[in-house]
Amino acid sequence: MVALLRADAALPRAQRLWLRDFVDPRIETCVGVAKEGQPGVRFVDVLVIEDRPPVGQPPRVESFSFKSRNPSLLDDETLAGQMKADARDALRYYGETLNIRRPVLKYLGPKVPVRRVRLIYEGGELKPRDPKALREAIIEAEESVKGVEVLVQ
């Protein structure tokens, strides 16, 4: 998945699938982040940071969380519940405003707004099952947890 994002970043902006909102995206992996009101430090799978922000504006930051699940063993209600819980976690831990702990990213400041949170399910098992049920589970997760995009790779 990280490889896919790096490949996307290397494409011309108009051709990108994931990182079209960046002029010059920088990909950082396994970044330790903290949040006001939350104990401890968590590690986000990927942060994408704008390396060429418009003059006077803070750089755009987006977060990506990856999950592999085997839904062929999950019933519909559990699948939907799990997606919702995963989406809530993604927002809670890797969304809104973060304190990024990596020294090389400290220049972003102590309170970095994350403009977009994406939750991506990987693994071929997810796809062939029941696309309608999967679609409804995603819709429910996105409606319940505003601000998180749920995608299946």
Add this chain to the structure above:
Amino acid sequence: MKVLKFHDLNPEDRLRLSFKGTFNPRAPLERELEPFLHALETFAGDWMPEVIRGKRHCKYSRAAIWKSLEEKRDENSTSIGLYRTRGPALDMTLRLKFPPRAPELYIWVAVQPLSVFKGEDRCREFVDMVRAWASHYPVTTYADANSLAEDQLADAPNYGRDDATTMRDGFDKIYEVCWLNIFGPKLVEAVGRERMLSTPAHRVEELPNGSILLIIWPTAADFATEGARQAQARAHVHLRPELDFDTVLRTLRERSAALVPVEPRFHPDVAPLLSRVVDHVAIAERQRKVAEFNAWQPPEPEEWLLEDAALPSDVPDPKAACEHYSLLAEHLVALMHTKVPSVFKEIPESLTDVDFQFWREDFPRVFERRNIDEHAVPAVGGYLGEVLIRNLGGQWIPRKKLEEAQVRVGDRVWLPFLRAHRYMRSRQSLLDYSLTQLYRVAERHRG
């Protein structure tokens, strides 16, 4: 209380209903859900839920339902699962959305096997149940019941669109006609009320909120028969006059052709492995896969030498080398045992289980190539060697170069590490150079 899951059954098609209606969130919930439960209990019959799951499983009862809905309640929604302990298998969800979200009642019913819906009476009862639901919980967009195989072949719910467009637009046009359809007022208006009510179909009925119920054919299980396809094409083209009838019918017939059962006639050496692969693919792809495997044979294994051409041991300490191979085999057990418990047994069937697990994970593609070649390949080679030794009375002939190490079985020597290397190139090579096949051929030549 052991719930029966689809996973426990043979892979077969199933019927699924997706139903979204509105309800009154200000009314007491028990009264508001009474029509839902009454229709379910009246019409479900053979597939009636036996188990309710909120936070835990309990036997079906009204009390269990209220308690479970209460347990699962969060700020603006609640949901429960409904299941059975014996066939037919049921996977059912009831979900409610409350203000500040737009109030919505969502019902998902999935029943397997599809043959439950072969009889006209069983199907009529199903339709009457959905009709009752739609009368009390008006459908505003679209509701449908369809076979899983058919939805897979139709690319539902995308119907050729990308995910983002599908999420944004939903079922905003009549992309397909399902066995059971409820078209909400917007879709009715788009087609024209009179036009929709005059659709040639088994049953067309206007519902209280102006939505329209449309049943294509009396029986859901027969959706792929010629008669049902003709009916489906006629109805679809009536609702979408810009489509060409012959083109639509041709597409539907192609789908039916893809679903015609094909008798498996796999190469006996690899039949157990191929059967598992076939069971794993989407139900709509199953017959195509059987046909593909019927026409395919793995290449004859080449990772062997005649005994008198064997490379002699060239290691200073053969005992240590054999211990090393045994350790490599243990690495495979460590790698696989959680997902493949049979790997502990080191029997021929373990090899098939290992083959299938690597295939199912798409291991050669997903994991880093260097790690595969440096760790997985030797582990697989060691394990294959140990299985040959344990079950066929084989013997290691160690070599300095791992790929040259041999196992003598009868009048041949086999090269398990060489085989493992070829095996791990790609997902296809897992089948072309399977451990399953090598064992069977070695067994045959033991003499």
